[in-house]
Amino acid sequence: MIVLFDIVLFISSILLIVGLRKLSHPESANNGNKLAALGVGLGIVVAIFYPLETQNNNYLFIGIGLLIGGIIGVISAKKVPMTAMPEMVSLFNGFGGFSAALISLIWLINNNSIGNYTDLTVVLTNLFLGFVAFTGSMVAYGKLSGKLKDKHLQIPYATIVNICLLIVAIGLISFFAYEGKLTTTHLILFTVLSVIYGVTFVAPIGGADMPVVISLLNSLTGITAAISGIMTDNKLMLLGGILVGSSGIILTLLMCTAMNRTLIGVLFGNFSAKKEDAGSN
């Protein structure tokens, strides 16, 4: 019986690869979207019915979650005007990141925040990237929809602040993983740091560059999905997540080239933009 589920999982991994391939050609893009959706759908069905060692199922909660999420997603996708598509993608992407962060939080709560070095490194990295993808996407959404203006989000010495925050985050992950545990206060502080870094990472980037940033954050969400796949030992999530992660990075670079920009220029635009102006003059 289990082998049947495994075969279905294998088929849905192939569907994801073929779907993504077809999505990158104009004639077959629509079919590609449907194949990828089928792949994800099959993956969800397998996850619901796959036999587990200690299963309490709690199907009620799963059903409620899928129903509410599905309805909200489909309705908002149908209602959004065509001009607002990129910010909708950003919003959805943020939700995916938030989901990843929640999964890491649940893992930490279930294990009383105790684990060995590798487990904690993986989980805390997932928590960090999840929250960064979440708040970053929310800021990108706000900028694209015009709710946040560039001038409201000026951060002094943004590049230096960001590098410092990133170093602190990596340091904290290694420290907590080395200790093998973290207290509730540590967890809250680390969460706050992740949330703040997402904002400061996207805030200094100009509104016109937002599509590139969304693509980068999309790739981040893919990586969190892959890490969650390692945490829950699900090969479909690992494969799909890595596919999204690596193709997202390539797509980000392609978008930069299409806009005649470099990725470094976009990310640290606040001083390289001046340099580019000087160069063109």
Place this chain on the structure above:
Amino acid sequence: MTDILQFITTNLNMIYILAFAIFLGFEIISKVPTVLHTPLMSGSNAISGLILIGAILLIRVTPSDNYITLILATFGIIFGAVNAFGGFAVTGRMLEMFNKKRNK
């Protein structure tokens, strides 16, 4: 150090998948035309809605009286489902518009 080596031994299959999938992702996207950038971003974003599988698997092994975890995981499913279902629906709409333009 022993932890890391043990992690590699137990997850060797995963590491192989990871490495090959990275190259696969690079290859798949390498020749995409500019018009497809946004739909492709939207489609791959919907694929990362796979994350809700993780929430489902976690919720299934949670004791039925552990309400904090159950509620958090339900929210995980809700947000993941919005990403997956909404993402594919939005991509579908974008591509429909794209096809209409091509047919005219």
